[in-house]
Amino acid sequence: MTEKEKLILSAIRQNPLISQKELGQQSGMSREAVAHHIMNLTRKGFIRGKGYLLNNPLEVLVIGGCNLDIQGIPLQHGQAGDSLPGTVTMTPGGVGRNIAENLARLGHQVRLISAVGEDDAGKQLIQATRSAGVDTSSIKAFSGFRSPVYLSVLDPEHELLQAINDMSVTEQMTPEFLAGCTPDLHLSQALIIDTNLSEATLTYLFQRQDLPPVFADCVSAAKAERLKPWLHRIHTLKPNRMEASLLWGQEIQSEADLPACANWFHEQGISQLFISLGEEGLYASRSDEQVLLPPEQITVASVAGAGDALMAGLVHSWINHQPLVNTARIAQACACLALEHHGTNNPALSAETIEQRINA
Ligand SMILES: Nc1ncnc2c1ncn2[C@@H]1O[C@H](COP(=O)(O)OP(=O)(O)O)[C@@H](O)[C@H]1O
Ligand SMILES: O=c1[nH]cc([C@@H]2O[C@H](COP(=O)(O)O)[C@@H](O)[C@H]2O)c(=O)[nH]1
Structure with missing residues (x-):
């Protein structure tokens, strides 16, 4: 073009x-x-016809991981090295995919660029993502690869004990692959990326001149470091306490450390910073305003996916020009809805549910 x-x-x-x-x-x-x-x-196919109706009007583009989440929760504590009775569930996951699903449920036009294997799990992941309302035309099934899997084991209180991700096909999202599916990048209102992308792919994306505002999800402490060279290109960053400490290079030991940490991120060029603090709530910061939002009192059914729903709430609020406090409240409400649901994403999420929740 x-x-x-x-x-x-x-x-x-x-x-x-x-x-x-x-x-x-x-x-x-x-x-x-x-x-x-x-x-x-x-x-060229960008305009459909008279009246200039755009083909595939794109509001938000998400580039990131698409996993099959397998989660085990034992009924009781036991000895290490032993097996225990409990429940094992399989649900669609992957940070980028979760964010895309939640954004679609919040009413946005969203396209996900991702990679799966040419197997049954890949077919099911694409089907489930499409049913949630996401444009899945840019999820490619690569032959000779297995679909990505995230395997987690929780304790009987539903706290994460350990997780393993097996995501080699995600490496197939190379700069060449992305170049082919992002000619219209500049048309989207926001680009959401996760650090499941390789360093080379992140470098390619962050060096592009046609980037809309970038919302970045750190995924995990192990992968957050990939964002360090690119903080000046990120509009909104959502680390948890561990990921923020790692990028900052100092440990957030208490609430009192949060403003200094946020200042450092703003000095690097981040416009909006949201540090998810688990059961201690959410810290939100724009250069001229900060807020520490206390947690909602909820019963947690599953910890998986809370941060991803939170990120979807941040994008939703930004598109709707919400002030900082409202943004934090909306995003936290999205996270709580995910936490209250057995499984990674809560199908009950919608703009209306969130509005009712924050006005209750
Ligand atoms: N036990 C909890 N009780 C109430 N709110 C919670 C709880 N755990 C998380 N949250 C809310 O969900 C948000 C995201 O959860 P968190 O686990 O911190 O996400 P992440 O996936 O980014 O580590 C938090 O900022 C907080 O608002
Ligand atoms: O390296 C990764 N770990 C975990 C995920 C995904 O993150 C979600 C759970 O993470 P959390 O509890 O942080 O929201 C799951 O859907 C899982 O597939 C991922 O994409 N990449």
């Missing part, structure tokens, strides 16, 4: 009923030149 075509497409995206004359005035081109570019955009 040429620069002029990009200009025209983004003006049409803002106002699909815009006239060719107005397009010409906005872009400094003659009406004839505009008509020519519109014809080319239609030919």
